[in-house]
Amino acid sequence: MKISCIFIPHFSIKCEWLRKYALRDRPILIVDTRGNKNIVKDWFPDNLGIQTDMKLQEALTKINNPYILPWDVDYYELCFENIINFLHQVSTTVEYVRPGLVYFDLATLYYTYRTDEEIIGFLEFEVSRFWKVNIGIGNSKLSSYIRAFIGPSAQMGKDCTVTDLQWGKLSIDLLPISLGNKVRLHQFALHTFGDILSLDIRSLQAQFGYEGKLIWDLVSDVCAEFLNPISTEESVHEKLSFQDPVVNLQVIITVVELLLDRALSRIKSFGLMPRIASISTEGFNGGSWRKKYSFKEPTADKDKIFSRIRSSLEGVSFSEPLESIKLGLEQFTGERGFQGSMLSQVRKHDQLDESIRQLKANFLEDVPIFKIKEVEPWSRIPEERYALVQYVP
Amino acid sequence: MVANTRGKIRSGPVRPLNLPTQLEVIQGSDKNPKSIGIPLHVDVTVILDSWHIRTRWWRKEEIINRRYFECLMQDGRRVTIFLDLEKSKWFHQRT
Numbered sequence: 001m002k003i004s005c006i007f008i009p010h011f012s013i014k015c016e017w018l019r020k021y022a023l024r025d026r027p028i029l030i031v032d033t034r035g036n037k038n039i040v041k042d043w044f045p046d047n048l049g050i051q052t053d054m055k056l057q058e059a060l061t062k063i064n065n066p067y068i069l070p071w072d073v074d075y076y077e078l079c080f081e082n083i084i085n086f087l088h089q090v091s092t093t094v095e096y097v098r099p100g101l102v103y104f105d106l107a108t109l110y111y112t113y114r115t116d117e118e119i120i121g122f123l124e125f126e127v128s129r130f131w132k133v134n135i136g137i138g139n140s141k142l143s144s145y146i147r148a149f150i151g152p153s154a155q156m157g158k159d160c161t162v163t164d165l166q167w168g169k170l171s172i173d174l175l176p177i178s179l180g181n182k183v184r185l186h187q188f189a190l191h192t193f194g195d196i197l198s199l200d201i202r203s204l205q206a207q208f209g210y211e212g213k214l215i216w217d218l219v220s221d222v223c224a225e226f227l228n229p230i231s232t233e234e235s236v237h238e239k240l241s242f243q244d245p246v247v248n249l250q251v252i253i254t255v256v257e258l259l260l261d262r263a264l265s266r267i268k269s270f271g272l273m274p275r276i277a278s279i280s281t282e283g284f285n286g287g288s289w290r291k292k293y294s295f296k297e298p299t300a301d302k303d304k305i306f307s308r309i310r311s312s313l314e315g316v317s318f319s320e321p322l323e324s325i326k327l328g329l330e331q332f333t334g335e336r337g338f339q340g341s342m343l344s345q346v347r348k349h350d351q352l353d354e355s356i357r358q359l360k361a362n363f364l365e366d367v368p369i370f371k372i373k374e375v376e377p378w379s380r381i382p383e384e385r386y387a388l389v390q391y392v393p
Numbered sequence: 394m395v396a397n398t399r400g401k402i403r404s405g406p407v408r409p410l411n412l413p414t415q416l417e418v419i420q421g422s423d424k425n426p427k428s429i430g431i432p433l434h435v436d437v438t439v440i441l442d443s444w445h446i447r448t449r450w451w452r453k454e455e456i457i458n459r460r461y462f463e464c465l466m467q468d469g470r471r472v473t474i475f476l477d478l479e480k481s482k483w484f485h486q487r488t
Contacts, residue, residue, distance in 0.1 A: 372410060380446050381457060382488045388408040 002106040003227065004119070005144035006083065006127060007134045011100025012042040014131070015079045016069055019286035027063050031056055032071035041071045053179055073099065074280070074290045083127055084230070090126075095141075095227040103141050103227055141227070142218045146174055167221075168194030175218055181211055193219045235330040236274075238263045245284040245321030252322060253313055259327035260306055267329065273298035274329035277305055279313070283320040298333045353393035366390065413484035418474065426462055429472060431485065437464045441471070461486065 008014065012030050016023055029050075030042040038056035048062045060066070076099035084102060087094045093105040106119060113119045116137045127133050136147030150170070170193045172185050188207070190196055196204070196219045204212035238259040246252060256279060267274070275298045280290040293308050359367045370388040377385050417430035425443075428434045442463040449455050459475040466472055473486045 370408065373407075380448065382486055383409055383411045383413060386410045388410050390406060 002110070002116075002137060002139065003103055003141055003144045004106050004123070005136045005138070005141065005148040006087075006102050006104075006123070007136065007145065007148035008100040008131050009134065009149075010042055010044060010046065011080070011131075012071070012076050013044045015072075015076050015099070018079070019075070023067060027066040028069060029056070029059055029063065029066045030069050030071050051173070051179065072288065075288045076100070078280075078288065083131070083133075086126060088230075093227045093229045096230050101145075103144065105227055106137065138221075140218075140221060142176065143221050145176075146170060149174060168192060168197065172196065172215075172219075175215060177211055177215060177218075181208060181215075184208070185215075233330060234332055235328055236263045236266050237326060237328045239324060239326040241324040242322065245323050247318070247321045249313065252318075252325065253310055255325050256309055256313065256327060257306055259325065260302060260309070263327055263329050264300060264302055264305075267332065268300055271334050272332040273300040273334070274305075275331035275333060276329070277309065278328040278330065279309060280326045280328070281318070281322045282324045282326075283318065284323055285320045287320055289316075289318065298331075298335075352391075356391065356393045411487040413475070413486050416474065416483055416485045418476075418483040426464060426474060426483075429464065429466065429474060431466075431470075431472060435470075436467045438467050439465050441465055446475075 013028055016028065016030065026044075028042075028044045029040055031038045032041045033039075040050060040054045040056060040059045041052060043050045043059065043063065043066075050059045050062055056068075080096075080099045080102075084094065084096060087102060087104050091104040091106070091108055095103040097103065109119050109122070113122060120135050120137065123135050124133070127135075134148040136144045136149070138144035138147055172190060172192065172195075173182055175182070184207075185191075185196075190199075196215060201213065201216045204216050206212070208215060240255055240259060246255075260277075274295075276292055276294050278290065278292045280288065282288055291312065293305070293312065295305070295308075299305060356367055356369055359369075369391045371391045372386050373389045375384060375387045379385050416432070417434075418426045419428040419434065421427035425440060426437050428436050440462055442461075444461045446457060446459045446461065448457045450458075456479055458478040460478060461473065461475045463471065463473050473488060475484055475486055476482070477484060
């Protein structure tokens with residue numbers, strides 16, 4: 001199976017440039033917060049020795065006075081959506097890894113194009129409308145990634161130099177393994193693929209365990225990694241763009257209600273009920289905000305969905321005026337199930353008993369609360385079937 | 394001696410449920426109810442069902458002898474009434 005990789009180096013930096021042009025040519029660090037740790041996800045300029053998942057403190061020693069931006073993965077995914085949508089049209093299996101990196105199966109494209117060069121030419125023509133991309137083709141995900149990583153075909157405007165690859169001279173930093181193991185490989189003076197290939201698989205396994213075998217398989221290009229296709233799910237989206245940016249929360253809530261009405265009218269005739277609703281906004285200064293609402297039971301009841309969204313929106317303070325609002329409904333189902341409680345009556349009785357005890361404590365006398373007791377339910381005379389007796393907790 | 398662990402027996406009041414309440418009924422020429430005062434008079438559209446109960450005839454003072462009518466009223470309500478044949482009085486029966 002031939003696999004192609006589309007790789008956009010420093011994709012999140014490019015997305016930030018799109019959002020704020022003033023950041024161009026200035027040193028940037030994009031940082032993600034995991035617990036109390038700040039991890040570097042992307043950086044500019046390149047060639048400073050910074051690596052993905054490096055600690056912020058360490059990265060700051062290598063870059064002068066950078067702009068530190070938060071890792072806005074929702075925004076980057078939105079930017080990458082065009083490429084994913086296009087790839088879904090030309091390939092049956094598309095594996096999305098992260099914004100800026102995607103693998104896909106080439107089997108269907110070989111029906112139309114004969115050689116890898118023709119396919120790369122086609123992809124460059126189509127995909128480069130959105131971004132300047134690196135395209136690599138290989139027998140595995142790693143080899144296609146490496147070809148994309150070191151052969152910036154789209155940028156250079158030349159064919160990907162697949163046959164010229166000097167596999168053995170590649171750095172082990174290209175391997176998709178943990179940063180810790182990369183450091184250990186360097187400590188063992190294993191800097192290139194060739195260094196690893198000169199070793200026996202058993203010695204790697206002895207030092208690195210399971211990942212040792214993975215390293216060997218990857219470097220030997222025998223790693224049988226399968227593509228994990230994106231599960232395509234039907235979703236309904238409604239969007240409204242404002243002529244003038246909006247700040248008023250009441251207007252925003254009214255627009256959300258309108259969009260919800262429209263979206264529900266599109267699915268109701270099919271008897272479908274969404275399990276997830278999402279709201280995403282685009283701000284005047286390019287900021288984005290997104291929130292997902294999951295429902296325990298799928299519902300097409302407008303009031304139920306809207307009340308949930310409304311109560312959430314009322315607590316949000318948008319940092320900038322909004323230019324557009326998008327509402328999405330996802331994970332449709334035609335059936336609905338309720339989880340009943342086997343012991344619901346027990347709890348009800350407990351709550352009732354407790355309430356009566358409290359009333360009794362307040363009034364200091366027996367509370368006139370009665371329960372219906374069956375006396376002669378079979379009786380022909382209705383007033384003799386049941387009686388009221390005092391409820392004693 | 395071992396102390397009595399049994400709690401105090403509390404017998405609260407027992408109240409009858411769905412006791413018949415007396416009402417006014419205008420009868421037609423066939424002796425069937427024509428209009429029922431519940432409390433304002435409403436005409437009977439149709440009598441849906443009617444039955445007769447006679448029991449406790451062995452107790453001289455507690456004989457139950459009733460003729461029941463289930464009526465559909467003009468305002469859409471369904472009302473069950475009976476004529477106490479011992480007292481010749483009409484009652485509303487809740488069930």
